[in-house]
Amino acid sequence: AEAFPGGMHFTDNHLFEIDGDTCQHKCFLDFKVPSPDGSVASVLLGYEDVVVKVDGEWLFQRRDVVSVTGYQQSLPD
Numbered sequence: 001a002e003a004f005p006g007g008m009h010f011t012d013n014h015l016f017e018i019d020g021d022t023c024q025h026k027c028f029l030d031f032k033v034p035s036p037d038g039s040v041a042s043v044l045l046g047y048e049d050v051v052v053k054v055d056g057e058w059l060f061q062r063r064d065v066v067s068v069t070g071y072q073q074s075l076p077d
Contacts, residue, residue: 007033011047021053028068044068 010030017024029045050062 007031023049023051023053023058025049025051029065 008031010032011027012030014025014027025047026049027047029047031043031045033041033043035041046066046068048064048066049060051058052061053059
């Protein structure tokens with residue numbers, strides 16, 4: 001696989017709790033960042049969002065980025 005020039009951002013394990021026109025959303029974020037030495041750092045965080053429906057369209061009202069466990073790992077090449 002080719003090396004990527006910048007960070008890569010992955011989200012998974014999405015949880016949606018909808019109550020009328022408001023939605024609470026949570027998911028995990030795995031952010032991979034290449035280092036000058038060729039290693040790749042992986043940082044695990046979480047998104048906690050409030051999404052609201054306005055005129056038939058779902059819009060982000062709030063987004064918090066939260067630490068999941070303080071997990072950070074350098075991956076092998």
